[in-house]
Structure formats: structure tokens, C-alpha cells
Amino acid sequence: MPKIKMKGKEVTIPKDGNSSSKFEELGIALSCCGGICGTCKIKVLKGIENINPKTEEEMEFQLEKNERLACQCHKIKGDIEIDYEEW
Numbered sequence: 261m262p263k264i265k266m267k268g269k270e271v272t273i274p275k276d277g278n279s280s281s282k283f284e285e286l287g288i289a290l291s292c293c294g295g296i297c298g299t300c301k302i303k304v305l306k307g308i309e310n311i312n313p314k315t316e317e318e319m320e321f322q323l324e325k326n327e328r329l330a331c332q333c334h335k336i337k338g339d340i341e342i343d344y345e346e347w
């Protein structure tokens with residue numbers, strides 16, 4: 261099963277694909293969970309091709325190519341490595 265790695269920590273995405281709780285386990289602040297607040301912005305260091313394409317909500321943000329909103333990463337099909345800084 262795919263893993264999310266961040267700053268030496270690692271979580272495994274369960275079979276049901278619920279990645280949101282796993283991002284929270286890593287300390288990422290999920291607030292609206294709808295792609296509106298932007299608090300969950302992450303930088304994808306490796307494996308960006310393993311995440312579903314950017315959603316319409318993400319297009320509203322001025323995200324760099326390697327940046328995503330964690331709450332909008334619904335389908336992760338392979339390992340990724342990310343970085344996150346609390347706002």
C-alpha cells in the first residue's frame with residue numbers, strides 16, 4: 261500500500277484510500293477539507309505523479325507546480341514524500 265513520508269515519519273494509506281486522516285497523523289492541519297482555506301498546503305518532494313490531478317479548487321490557489329492542497333489529494337496510487345510548514 262502507498263506510503264506518505266515526511267520529515268523522517270511515514271504513514272501507510274489504508275485500503276479504503278482515506279488519506280486525510282493520514283495527513284493529519286503527520287501533523288498537517290486540515291480545516292475546511294474542501295480546498296477553500298489553504299491551511300493544508302504541502303510541497304511534494306517525490307512522487308507527484310502518484311497523486312490525482314489538481315482539482316478545480318486547487319486551481320484557485322497560486323500553487324507552484326510541486327505544491328498541492330493535502331485535502332484534495334484523494335487518490336494516491338504510489339509512495340510520495342512531502343514537506344509542510346504550518347502557516
Ligand code: FES
Pocket residue numbers: 289290291292293294295296297298299300301329330331332
Ligand atoms: S483543509 Fe482547507 S484547503 Fe485543505
